[in-house]
Amino acid sequence: MTIHYLDDLAPGQCFKGNTRARVEENAIKAFASEFDPQPFHLDNEAARESLFGSLAASGWHTASMTMRLLVDCELKLAGGIIGAGFDELRWPLPVRPGDELRVELEVLEVRPSKSRPSQGLVKLRTTTLNQNDQAVQISVGSLVVQRRPEH
């Protein structure tokens, strides 16, 4: 496993997830009942009458599953994955029971910190894709990443 320091990253680099996550109907309902108890995330009948047309995962469930895929992906950041904030987060398509999700990452910007010379910020676009290669979540966010100790 290669640890990536800020100094190893450059705009245009792409990374992929090593795993796929299968989304089970009961996991959609369990997450929703704890964090997003709305009919279209909990009940198949009610979802049919809603904007979603059928049962859909909470966007926060999709975001949380994406985080798990990131932790397990080939990009291993020095200091861990620590989000400083997002400029964009959207869900172009709902996540459905039976979907299999994976992530793709692109480095957009690398910015050493002036005030904290041991770290910096990396801006990443993270795309979460389903088994049909359709994007179900797109985010652009900045992560705090450590510099190589010799710097």
Place this chain on the structure above:
Amino acid sequence: MTIHYLDDLAPGQCFKGNTRARVEENAIKAFASEFDPQPFHLDNEAARESLFGSLAASGWHTASMTMRLLVDCELKLAGGIIGAGFDELRWPLPVRPGDELRVELEVLEVRPSKSRPSQGLVKLRTTTLNQNDQAVQISVGSLVVQRRPEH
């Protein structure tokens, strides 16, 4: 319970959560072990050595708890709370075991849809505060909201 249609909303309106959510240490660790298994969200010792200084909730856990506080808040949107996307999402301070979270909302923009006359978008700033009235999450996002049927 008053249902808010798009037509009832205007920039500058503020809404509050009706509930507070207490964040338990075991809930932080349970969420993290499923969705964000990094040492600073799982293990008190390891967190002490990290950027966080002590055990901190995953940002996605904070976002998910915020969603639950929104579902339970005084703003009841026609059609439910359906996020179209975020322009901003950040975590100014970590959430710690024992914190008690609540939400405050401000309507920033109301935009009827041209292509779908029965709905529109509402841009909201949602601030999640801890028991010391410090912001632990700030988001600016757009929700799909139904118009009054007579329109």
